[in-house]
Amino acid sequence: DAGVIQSPRHEVTEMGQEVTLRCKPISGHDYLFWYRQTMMRGLELLIYFNNNVPIDDSGMPEDRFSAKMPNASFSTLKIQPSEPRDSAVYFCASSFGGAIEAFFGQGTRLTVV
Amino acid sequence: QKEVEQNSGPLSVPEGAIASLNCTYSDRGSQSFFWYRQYSGKSPELIMFIYSNGDKEDGRFTAQLNKASQYVSLLIRDSQPSDSATYLCAVKEAGFQKLVFGTGTRLLVSP
Numbered sequence: 001d002a003g004v005i006q007s008p009r010h011e012v013t014e015m016g017q018e019v020t021l022r023c024k025p026i027s028g029h030d031y032l033f034w035y036r037q038t039m040m041r042g043l044e045l046l047i048y049f050n051n052n053v054p055i056d057d058s059g060m061p062e063d064r065f066s067a068k069m070p071n072a073s074f075s076t077l078k079i080q081p082s083e084p085r086d087s088a089v090y091f092c093a094s095s096f097g098g099a100i101e102a103f104f105g106q107g108t109r110l111t112v113v
Numbered sequence: 114q115k116e117v118e119q120n121s122g123p124l125s126v127p128e129g130a131i132a133s134l135n136c137t138y139s140d141r142g143s144q145s146f147f148w149y150r151q152y153s154g155k156s157p158e159l160i161m162f163i164y165s166n167g168d169k170e171d172g173r174f175t176a177q178l179n180k181a182s183q184y185v186s187l188l189i190r191d192s193q194p195s196d197s198a199t200y201l202c203a204v205k206e207a208g209f210q211k212l213v214f215g216t217g218t219r220l221l222v223s224p
Binding site: 031033035041042043044045048050055056091095100101102104105106107 | 145147155156157158159162201210211212213214215216217
């Protein structure tokens with residue numbers, strides 16, 4: 001299995017632009033998580049899905065952030081408009097049901113200038 | 114606000130020594146406890162998990178849990194330079210799938 005696949009690996013964008021981050025979970029996994037990691041705040045859960053349905057989006061910082069999971073093999077995290085404080089590494093992770101381990105993708109390093 | 118606290122470090126130990134990493138959590142409903150290792154520029158990977166009070170050993174790693182004190186620790190015996198990384202503590206509530214992470218402790222093992 002290729003693991004959790006995220007794209008792009010790096011994104012540099014100007015303030016005010018729309019940014020879309022993409023994630024392909026491990027096949028057969030029914031949970032998908034989006035995390036954001038910064039030096040100051042560590043790894044923060046933004047939102048997670050179960051069977052493509054958003055379960056908890058309490059970590060989404062504000063209305064500029066939105067996430068979708070149109071099918072079991074694809075999810076997007078969109079930021080519109082982007083701001084410099086959104087600069088961080090965004091991780092997608094997936095897991096299966098009651099399994100112990102969540103597997104992380106390689107992350108997308110976002111820089112907003 | 115449910116919190117997981119860790120000392121950011123760095124924790125410096127010589128090769129061969131025991132490294133002790135600590136974590137406290139605020140939510141008494143937490144049922145599962147995890148240690149992830151993250152190398153610089155890489156994604157977190159699970160190295161240990163523990164559910165019950167006491168110790169759990171896996172090779173050079175021992176996780177310790179004290180629910181009454183809301184305290185979790187990770188001991189790394191015979192530390193190697195390859196253990197140099199950031200160690201993230203995470204907790205999960207019963208019935209919930211989401212993990213709440215601490216900010217991590219950076220470990221440096223010198224040859």
